[in-house]
Amino acid sequence: MGPVHGTTPQLAITTHAGLTSPEAAGRLTEQGPNELVRGERASAWKFLASQFKGAMIWLLLGACAVSAALGEVADAVAIGTILFLNALVGFFQEYRAERAVLALRALSAPRARVLRDGHSVVIPAAEVVCGDMLLLEAGDVVAADGRLREAHALQTVESLLTGESEPVEKQTTPTGPETLLADRLDRVFLGTAVATGRGVAEVEATGMRTEMGKIAGLLAGAGETQTPLQKQLEGVGRTLLYLCLGIVAIVSVVGLVRGMASLDVFLYAVALAVAAVPEGLPAVVTIALALGVQRMAARHAIVRRLASVETLGCATVICTDKTGTLTTGRMEVRDLWGSDRRELLRVAAGCNDAELGMAGAADIGDPTEIALLRAAAARGIRRADIEREAPRRAEAPFDSTRKRMSVLRGEDLLYVKGAPESMLPLCTAGTAGAPAANVEMAERGLRVLAVAVGKGPRERDLSLLGLVGIADPPRPEAVEAIAQARQAGIRTVMITGDHPATALAIAREMGIVRADEDPSIVVHARVTAAEKIEIVRELKRQGEIVAMTGDGVNDAPALREAHIGIAMGRGGTEVTREASDMVLTDDNFATIVAAVEEGRGIHDNIRKTLVYLLTGNTAELALMLAASLLGLPLPLLPLQLLWINLVTDGLPGLALVMDPPLPGVLDRPPRPPAEPMLGRSQWTRILWVGALEAGVVLAVFLGKLGGGDATVARNFAFSTLVFCELFRAFAARSRRFVYWQVGAFTNAHLIAVVALSALAQVSLGHLAFARSLFRIQAMSGADIGLCLALGLIPVTVLELSKLLRAARSAPGSAEAPPSAHAGP
Secondary structure, three states, X not given: OOEOOOOOOOOOOOOOOOEOHHXXXXXXHHHOOOOOOOOOOOOHHHHHHOOOOOHHHHHHHHHHHHHHHOOOHHHHHHHHHHHHHHHHHHHHHHHHHHHHHHHOOOOOOOEXXXXXXXXXXXXXXXXXXXXXXXXXXXXXXXXXXEEEEEEEEEEEEOHHHHOOOOOEEOOOOOOOOOOOHHHOOOEEOOOOEEEEEEEEEEEEEOHHHOHHHHHHHHHHHOOOOOOHHHHHXXXXXXXHHHHHHHHHHHHHHHHHHOOOOHHHHHHHHHHHHHHHOOOOHHHHHHHHHHHXXXXXXXXXXXXXXXXXXXXXXXXXXXXXXOOOOOEOOOOEEEEEEOOOHHHHHHHHHHOOOOEOOOOOOOOEOOHHXXXXXXXXXXXXXXXXXXXXXXXXXEEEOOOOOOOEEEEEEOOOEEEEEEOHHHHHHHEEEOOOOHHHHHHHHHXXXXXXXXXXXXEOOEOOOEEEEEEEEEEOOEOHHHHHHHHHHHHOOOEEEEEOOOOHHHHHHHHHHHOOOOOOOOHHHHEEOOOOHHHHHHHHHHHHHOOOOEEEEEOOHHHHHHHHHOOEEEEEOOOOOHHHHHHOOEEEOOOOHHHHHHHHHHHHHHHHHHHHHHHHHHHHHHHHHXXXXXXXXXXXXXXXXXXXXXHHHHHHXXXXXXXXXXXXXXXXXXXXOOOOOOOOOOOHHHHHHHHHHHHHHHHHXXXXXXXXXXXXXXXXXXXXXXXXXHHHHHHHHHHOOOOOOOHHHHOOOOOHHHHHHHHHHHHHHHHHOOOHHHHHHHOOOOOOHHHHHHHHHHHHHHHHHHHHHHHHHHHHHOOOOOOOOOOOOOOO
């Protein structure tokens, strides 16, 4: 063994002249700035225009245009207003989220130290060109891709690019072009950080020609995916569109056969179309998602697209990076083996070139050495005290051949640390049990260091003090979140560029892999950016709803390809944030599970609100169609239908989406991706309850029509239908449990909305402009009481049917509280 030499000298740079200023200026003009091309920023107008998409919106726009063409100005204004307000809500939510993501860029412009005209100068990173000589030292961020010309104990952290959590030791020995990115030890890459040592690299690629630029270019081939909610609502919108066209055709044929005037037939058809369309639905969905966005913002998540909140609710797989997402992103001493652990850490801290930051400053040096200093500091061991008690006289830095580092201190006291296979043969004391302890730590995915002391400058006859196991530890909250996701029927799949043994050890510790499971299904290590995309695509081909998380540039294409991409806001890169649908400002995996819970609650609320709205529309359609087939006058005018849909229907719908999530929403599995928003049970409920309401109102209309005054009959039908739909909102909160079982006062908004809407309906007949606008008459107290009593019929039937169904399912037993598995 060779002697310990003096402290490593400063890096010599005189042998590299670098470019001249004119050469650099010419190359900058030819090659362009050293920047990654950003995607085109959506303007405010594009954000607003994107809100007017979908079959439902186009259907309402058509109804608005037809009403305006017929001179029904009030109808057109009412429909147009609700569409515009709905668009504004979605616009402000998504535009604000985009601005919030831009705010994450508020960082100082990166700079680089290069040789120009034979001198070391600091320039903006954008001005680095091919041929420049980059001067690198600990703490620097590499400004471009380059080949190393000199490397002195140089290590770089490439986790953002490769996913490898540990620093990579660099060398000048050339590697071939077919070498994997993580194994190109003679290269440094844009965006990676220098952990320790010094080096000189000749720039070979800048901007989009760098490895990070190539990964950013993959984003162009990764398409955004339509969310399940968008697909479901598109299906509902198409169904309603076909329904409207069919009803208009039937009514038109019947009217023309009976000899009605063409204009009267058309007006009747328009009234039916208005009755069929739930005008408040777009606003209800937007408000439901916006509320979810606000709740998620309070829980450290910025949602860039409204539908992303609900998408997580039906996720079946969460693909996640390891470093910085499931783990803390910094190395930590996880285990110690040795009889005197304090002395073990004291020597490890003394054989160390890292520096802990003071007063909030960043730590400097190799992450492994920083972890040793932190562990020593936690036990009151300070490097400054070691330097004072036993000053450093000489050192032999770590290199890939010796795999150890030595520091000579004080009176010929030698501190040594390094790989166990390099250290143990040099030790003549303290090695009993060390080989077995080394194997046990390595099998747990720990990076193991041996620490020893000796006398004199030569590394021989050492005494082993013990072993130190170091790793990037799991986030405690992530372990719990993975367990919650498993209980909710969601698989967690680790996709990382890290070493397979390390990835598997972390996966087992976090509960991603259990003893009886095949790890190859849920753990993918040494994965490139292109392979990550293919894994996501394969899961999608299998019918999975995929959420993908990540922080590095190599994660960005897969984030774009997934149904929902989730970026880390603190440690993530700009490219990754731009590719994402959601940004976690706390970089916490547990926030994703909270979003899943929020998403499931939102879907439940949207579904039950949609059932509530379409039941009302079905009642209106059945009433109007029955009157048409029976040759009766219009029981409701188009503007009266709009009042019902937008005010007494839409407002309770908005209150319904504010219902809190049902208890135990994470205890049930994800809904099948192919499951429609409205299945057989929902349509059955819509049809029979709608027919019940229509029957009550038609009976009132026929009874009053016997007096010969169609206006009076219409007046009673109008108020009765309003009260039917308002009171039915209380039963709409659950299809299984009656109102008081789901918590009578857990949704105070609904109580207030129903009360105010009922008061508004009663007031219409007492306001002159309202009587003229809606063509109604004032009603006496007795008449209003009759309409209120009739309006209670549907809700009473619904609640009684729930109690009877519960009694049949559990004869002789009291009604149980809501089940954790109960749907909306």
